[in-house]
Amino acid sequence: MEQTITAEPQVDRRALVAAGVTVVLWASAFVAIRSAAPYFSPGALALGRLLAGSVVLGTIWLVRREGLPPRAAWPGILGSGILWFGLYMVVLNWGEQEVDAGTAAMVVNVGPIMIALLGGWLLGEGFPPRLMSGMAVSFLGAVVVGVSMSDGGRASVVGVLLCLLAAVTYAGGVVCQKPALRHGSALQVTTFGCFVGTAACLPFAGQLVSQMTDAPLSATLNVLYLGVFPTALAFTTWAYALARTTAGKMGATTYVVPTMVVLMAWMVLGEIPGWLTLAGGLLCLAGVAVSRGRPARA
Numbered sequence: 001m002e003q004t005i006t007a008e009p010q011v012d013r014r015a016l017v018a019a020g021v022t023v024v025l026w027a028s029a030f031v032a033i034r035s036a037a038p039y040f041s042p043g044a045l046a047l048g049r050l051l052a053g054s055v056v057l058g059t060i061w062l063v064r065r066e067g068l069p070p071r072a073a074w075p076g077i078l079g080s081g082i083l084w085f086g087l088y089m090v091v092l093n094w095g096e097q098e099v100d101a102g103t104a105a106m107v108v109n110v111g112p113i114m115i116a117l118l119g120g121w122l123l124g125e126g127f128p129p130r131l132m133s134g135m136a137v138s139f140l141g142a143v144v145v146g147v148s149m150s151d152g153g154r155a156s157v158v159g160v161l162l163c164l165l166a167a168v169t170y171a172g173g174v175v176c177q178k179p180a181l182r183h184g185s186a187l188q189v190t191t192f193g194c195f196v197g198t199a200a201c202l203p204f205a206g207q208l209v210s211q212m213t214d215a216p217l218s219a220t221l222n223v224l225y226l227g228v229f230p231t232a233l234a235f236t237t238w239a240y241a242l243a244r245t246t247a248g249k250m251g252a253t254t255y256v257v258p259t260m261v262v263l264m265a266w267m268v269l270g271e272i273p274g275w276l277t278l279a280g281g282l283l284c285l286a287g288v289a290v291s292r293g294r295p296a297r298a
Contacts, residue, residue: 015244018237025237027260029230030101031268033093036222039215042093043204045223048212050085050198052227057191057236069184069192076180077192084173085197085235092166098159100271102262106141106281107163109258113287114171134290141283144276178242186239194231258285 036045069077096104113134180189212220265271
């Protein structure tokens with residue numbers, strides 16, 4: 001019998017490199033947020049990060065003269081700007097005041113399941129059994145993480161719930177951003193999404209000014225780092241790669257982020273999650289893997 005060999009689709013290597021840059025910089029963001037958290041409130045930290053990112057992105061946008069995004073891109077830009085650049089950053093900053101960086105990364109990384117859920121609901125892609133099974137596993141993992149960190153109190157459980165909310169807003173931002181990239185460039189969509197997020201966080205301007213005067217230089221540099229690298233650069237490389245592949249596949253690239261965060265947090269902050277916390281985080285990731293995996297073929 002003859003065997004038919006199906007050619008694999010050619011991989012866009014530039015998109016892979018862009019996704020790799022995004023993963024490394026986003027992993028470092030969890031550590032930088034944790035370092036700056038003692039000196040900045042969640043909203044002030046988000047606004048400082050977004051202001052720095054807006055300056056860098058706006059300068060590049062002006063130099064490249066790409067012009068305003070097309071009208072068709074604006075609904076997605078507004079949605080991703082409010083949900084991802086605005087709400088996500090505030091909620092994640094708040095969550096990282098309650099839990100360590102590695103735990104936050106593991107819980108937030110259920111985002112790909114949320115993306116699939118929103119795609120099934122908003123885009124009519126359905127709810128396959130693997131997705132529902134993965135959701136159940138990840139939910140169990142989140143419960144284990146919350147129990148392991150509660151120590152009889154409420155603060156850590158609140159932190160886990162905030163990280164879950166961050167995952168939801170991250171997923172909503174991706175689902176909004178994907179259609180916008182059909183009409184605008186990666187730089188346009190990222191730049192104006194950052195502008196929208198900055199505008200949404202302006203109510204925290206008073207907190208940012210007062211806290212920045214009291215914060216040590218290292219904390220302020222962390223804020224600038226967050227704006228220039230994990231925001232301006234990493235969100236642009238993400239959008240570049242997302243425009244060249246599916247949202248589900250891009251979500252899958254973030255599987256490696258929690259491992260990198262745990263290693264970075266251990267080296268920089270001396271934070272090591274407990275064994276039960278790690279087990280819960282691994283369950284979260286296992287649920288994502290189950291939901292995004294392909295059924296075996298005969």
